[in-house]
Every structure is written in structure tokens, then in C-alpha cells.
Amino acid sequence: MNNLAKLIKSKVISFTDSILENYHALGLDETEAIILINLYRQQEEGNEFLRISDLIAKMSIDERYASEKVLRLVQFGYISLEITEDGCEKFSLDQTFEKLGDLLEKGKTNSPYDHQKLLQQVVMYTESLYAKALNAAELEIINHWIEDGYTYDEMKAAILESLKAKKMHLRYADAILVNQRKQKKRFENAQPDPALKAILDQVYVKKKY
Numbered sequence: 519m520n521n522l523a524k525l526i527k528s529k530v531i532s533f534t535d536s537i538l539e540n541y542h543a544l545g546l547d548e549t550e551a552i553i554l555i556n557l558y559r560q561q562e563e564g565n566e567f568l569r570i571s572d573l574i575a576k577m578s579i580d581e582r583y584a585s586e587k588v589l590r591l592v593q594f595g596y597i598s599l600e601i602t603e604d605g606c607e608k609f610s611l612d613q614t615f616e617k618l619g620d621l622l623e624k625g626k627t628n629s630p631y632d633h634q635k636l637l638q639q640v641v642m643y644t645e646s647l648y649a650k651a652l653n654a655a656e657l658e659i660i661n662h663w664i665e666d667g668y669t670y671d672e673m674k675a676a677i678l679e680s681l682k683a684k685k686m687h688l689r690y691a692d693a694i695l696v697n698q699r700k701q702k703k704r705f706e707n708a709q710p711d712p713a714l715k716a717i718l719d720q721v722y723v724k725k726k727y
Contacts, residue, residue, distance in 0.1 A: 519612065521638045523619030527612070528654035530661045531634060533558050536618050543621055545594070550587055552577060554596065554614055561611065568599065568609040636664055640673050647677060648686055659688045668695055 525531045534555050541551035556576050557568070565572075574584050591597045596617065600608045622634055640660050645652055652660075663673050676691040676698075683690065 519616055520619045520623060521641055522622045522634060523612075523615040525634075525637060525641070525657060525661075526618055527615045528657050530637070530654070530657045531622075533615070533618075536622065537614075540618065540621055544617060546596075549577075549579065549583075550591055550596075553584070553587055553591065554611065557597070557609060558611055561609075566608050566610070568597075568607040633664055636670060637661060639670060640664070640677075643674060644677050644688070647681055650686075652688075656688045659692055663692070663695065672698070 519527070522531065526533050526536060537551050537555055537558075541548070546554075553573060556573060560566075560572065568588070570581055570584050570588065573588070574581055577584070579587075588597065592599060596611075596614045598610045598613055600610070602608055623638070637660060640663070641652060641657065644656075644660070660673070672695060673691075676694040677688070679694055680687070680690040685691075
């Protein structure tokens with residue numbers, strides 16, 4: 519699974535928004551997009567069993583049409599099915615995550631690609647530096663950094679600093695970034711000492727004349 523697919527699966531990138539913005543580019547119609555979104559929400563609720571009756575209860579389509587659409591999604595590799603021991607169909611959307619990730623990675627979408635591209639760069643750098651795959655909580659931390667306006671160089675430096683300090687987690691890097699921003703604001707808001715300002719003004723006036 520590519521990096522952007524992992525970000526979608528871990529909810530760092532919204533699955534629903536990505537589908538709604540890009541279902542045409544994926545070769546899907548509106549009904550198929552809504553079916554995938556409903557299955558995703560069902561999966562989020564802990565229900566991974568595919569039942570047509572559950573789907574049509576949330577949509578204005580009949581059972582036959584819903585079955586045809588689900589079959590097409592399976593045939594074209596958007597839904598994978600597994601038959602359990604008791605004969606129930608258990609579904610997975612990993613293939614849809616993968617297809618969305620590939621699409622976003624190519625930049626052929628209307629989504630905020632710059633954000634996602636930066637997210638992917640930071641994730642790849644961190645995983646290579648820490649020599650491990652990041653978990654969902656760590657992916658969310660990086661996403662917040664980007665939303666807060668940190669540059670790639672700032673994030674990279676903080677991550678590297680955490681490694682030097684032998685703190686192999688992003689909470690340490692996050693503390694570094696927060697502290698740096700506080701110091702920067704403190705410096706920008708600092709008012710010069712009145713007495714020192716008066717002396718400097720006098721020196722400036724003397725030099726001027």
C-alpha cells in the first residue's frame with residue numbers, strides 16, 4: 519500500500535472527501551461512489567459484513583440495481599470479498615484506498631495536492647530516519663504540523679533533532695516545534711527597554727549631526 523493510501527486508511531486524509539472529489543477520475547458513477555462511502559462508514563462502525571439489504575436501506579435504489587453495482591465494484595477491484603466460515607461475505611476497501619492513493623500521488627485531482635505532497639515527503643523522511651512505519655497517531659501529528667504552517671525544513675530539523683536526542687517519537691519533535699514558535703513570537707513581541715532606546719536614539723542623533 520502506497521503512502522497516500524495509508525494516510526487515507528488512517529483517516530489523515532478524508533476518504534469521503536477524496537471519493538466525492540475524484541470518483542469521476544476513478545471511472546465511477548455517483549451511485550458507486552455513495553456505495554463505497556456507505557461501506558466505509560459501516561466499516562468505521564465495526565461492521566465489515568456486506569449485506570445488500572443494509573446498503574439499500576440507506577439509498578433510494580432497489581436490491582437488483584445495488585447488487586449489480588456492488589458486483590461491478592468487486593470486478594473492477596474496488597471491493598475485495600472474503601467468505602467467512604459461517605458463509606457471510608466480509609468486505610475490504612483496501613483496494614479503493616490504493617487506487618485513491620495512486621490517483622492523488624499523480625496529482626490528477628482537484629484536492630489540495632500540495633498539502634498531501636508535503637505530508638508524503640515528511641512521512642517518507644521520518645520513516646527512513648526512524649527506520650519504522652508510522653502509526654495513525656504519528657501521521658496525525660505531521661498533518662497538524664502542516665495545517666499549522668510549519669515548513670518542510672522546520673519539520674525536518676525537529677525530527678532530526680529528536681533522533682539526535684535518541685527520542686524516537688514525534689511527540690519530542692512536536693515539543694521542539696512548539697517551543698521554537700513560542701520563542702519566535704516572544705522575540706517578535708518583545709518591546710525594547712525605554713532607557714536603552716533613549717541611549718540608542720541619542721547615539722543615532724549624534725552620528726547624524
